[in-house]
Structure formats: structure tokens, C-alpha cells
């Protein structure tokens with residue numbers, strides 16, 4: 001059973017951002033599914049590395065859209081993204097230095113951080129992005 005099942009309630013009402021969230025969850029799923037025997041293998045490093053790059057792209061992309069929408073809480077939102085960047089970087093460092101690194105525990109942690117952020121923070125901008133789409137239509 002996959003760790004992550006995409007649910008409609010995760011949607012932020014924007015197709016592109018939903019697609020990006022789903023892609024990020026796929027990286028986490030891949031990390032979760034690595035064989036325990038390969039836990040210290042290059043494969044884990046590569047997934048973490050790609051996921052880190054993708055998360056930066058997602059944050060940049062989301063912040064840009066929110067900026068264009070004139071989202072009033074953007075600064076706080078950016079700060080949350082920065083905190084998450086720090087947490088992800090810390091997991092990369094843990095992988096590089098810690099022989100006890102547990103890929104499935106880290107995947108579960110990342111899953112919780114991401115879903116919590118989507119449900120509690122990303123969902124707050126839904127109306128602001130809807131307004132922009134409505135104006136364009």
C-alpha cells in the first residue's frame with residue numbers, strides 16, 4: 001500500500017500547483033519504497049537530491065504566482081517555505097553523515113510536513129488565486 005494517496009481535499013484549486021504537489025509526493029513515495037538493504041545506497045541520495053531541487057522549484061513557482069496574485073500573507077508563506085528548505089537540507093546532511101539514516105522514517109516525516117503545509121498554509125491562498133483566475137476569465 002502506498003504511503004501517499006492523493007486526496008481531493010489536498011487540492012489548492014490550481015491545476016499547476018496541484019500537479020507540482022503530486023509530483024513532490026511521488027518523490028517521497030519513491031524514497032519510502034526503497035529497499036531497506038539499499039538505505040545507504042546512492043539511490044537514496046539521488047532521490048533526496050532530486051526532491052530537494054524539485055521542492056525549490058515548487059516554492060519558487062508558488063511564490064511567483066502568489067506575488068502576481070497580490071497575496072497579502074506572502075511574506076509569512078515564504079518564511080514557512082524557507083523553514084521547510086532548512087528541514088529538507090538537514091535530512092540531506094543526515095543522510096550524508098548518519099549511518100542510522102532510515103529512509104522510510106524520513107519519507108513519513110516529509111509526507112507529514114508537506115501535507116500539513118498544503119492543508120494549513122497553501123489552502124489559505126486558494127481564494128486569492130481564484131480571484132486572479134476569475135479576473136482573467
Ligand SMILES: [Fe+2]
Pocket residue numbers: 062077081117121122
Ligand atoms: Fe506553500
Ligand SMILES: [Fe+2]
Pocket residue numbers: 021058062118122
Ligand atoms: Fe505548495
